[in-house]
Amino acid sequence: MLESKQPIVSPPPGTREVRAVVPASTANLGPGFDSLGMALPLFAGVSMKGADRTRIRLSGPNLTGVPKDKSNLVYEVAQQVFARAGVHVPELEIVIESDIPLTRGLGSSAAAIVGALVAANGLIGGAFDRDELFQMAAALERHPDNVGAALYGGFVAAAWDGTRAQAIRLEPPPGLLLLAVIPSFELSTKAARGILPEQVSLQDAVFNLSHSSLLTAALASGQLDALRHVLKDRLHQPYRTSMIPGMSELMQGAPDHGALGAVLSGAGPTLLILAREGDSGRDELERYVRKTMDAAGVRAELRWMKPYPRGAEVTVLEREGAPESPLAAERAERPEVRT
Secondary structure: OOOOOOOOOOOOOOOEEEEEEEEEEEEOOOOOOOOEEEEEEEEEEEEEEEOOOOEEEEEOHHHOOOOOOOOOHHHHHHHHHHHHHOOOOOOEEEEEEEOOOOOOOOOHHHHHHHHHHHHHHHHOOOOOOHHHHHHHHHHHHOOOHHHHHHHHOOEEEEEEOOOOEEEEEEOOOOOEEEEEEEEOOOOOHHHHHHOOOOOOOHHHHHHHHHHHHHHHHHHHHOOHHHHHHHOOOOOOHHHHHHHOOOHHHHHHHHHHHOOOEEEEOOOOOOEEEEEEOOOOOHHHHHHHHHHHHHHOOOOEEEEEEOOOOOOOEEEEEEOOOOOOOOOHHHHHHOHHHHO
16 A cells, blocks of 8 residues: 655646546456456546535436446545545545446446546646556555556556556557457356456466467567467456356467457457457458358347557646537547547
8 A cells, every 4th residue: 555645735626627548458368367357448538626516417328327426436546546645625526427338348347436536646746647647546456457457558467466566658550450349238247257267277277378478469469460379368367258158269260360360358258359450361350250150149230440559648728617628639639539
């Protein structure tokens, strides 16, 4: 746990508005269970400013059921930042938007945590550096892969020992293309973790260590052909196939239809198919995926995307009035992220 900073004078409700934009993320990437993450071009946004009373506004279909009172995760995390900094800001006006589907294995909770951390930190003038924010995020999420990717962008290899987190960011390899297969049903992380065994064999542990190491080296060096051989996993994916219809078929068959391989995104149920940009057969691969998911009785949205190189970004504005859309500028300036 980080020590509290020296007390800072509490900023009164006023004109300072902070807007944070945070990317979605995929975690594990097959063998890198709780240690590898990659940012994706879907976004959550948080606008925040001090107020005379707390008001929380939600925008978009991906926030159904999210609390609008002080039990809201963004509000709670912001208050932890203030308390650690020795600042008293009990009332906040917050706007939350999200393009990230909830409980689909795309890092929606990590994006909310990181968005709250960086927005609250910006509101009080940057009391904490990015590593300190990462430590807070990893402690809240209980693993560092999604929050590391959301905070730093790109590809992240990370570890957390229960006390301190460490992350190394790498640029995503050029030419890597991703097809996200996002089922219409939700799968809670708690349920997906609950199905995993508490102990594994030494053989399976060594299998994952070797494949995770090779995967990290392949992504760092840009050797995409190696992905055909290093995405296999024995720690979590085999146990989760029973929870996700079509998963086993896609993971086995995708390489025969033009893909480099397929993995479960985080705890699922989203599946991520890795391909090489420019390879022929993209249409064939998409047809195969749709046919497989239809046969499994699963409605799914398919989205082609590239790894996203940038992490959480914060803008501090001095303006009157209620907080505005945190994602409006993102959508206007970078329309390509919606494709």
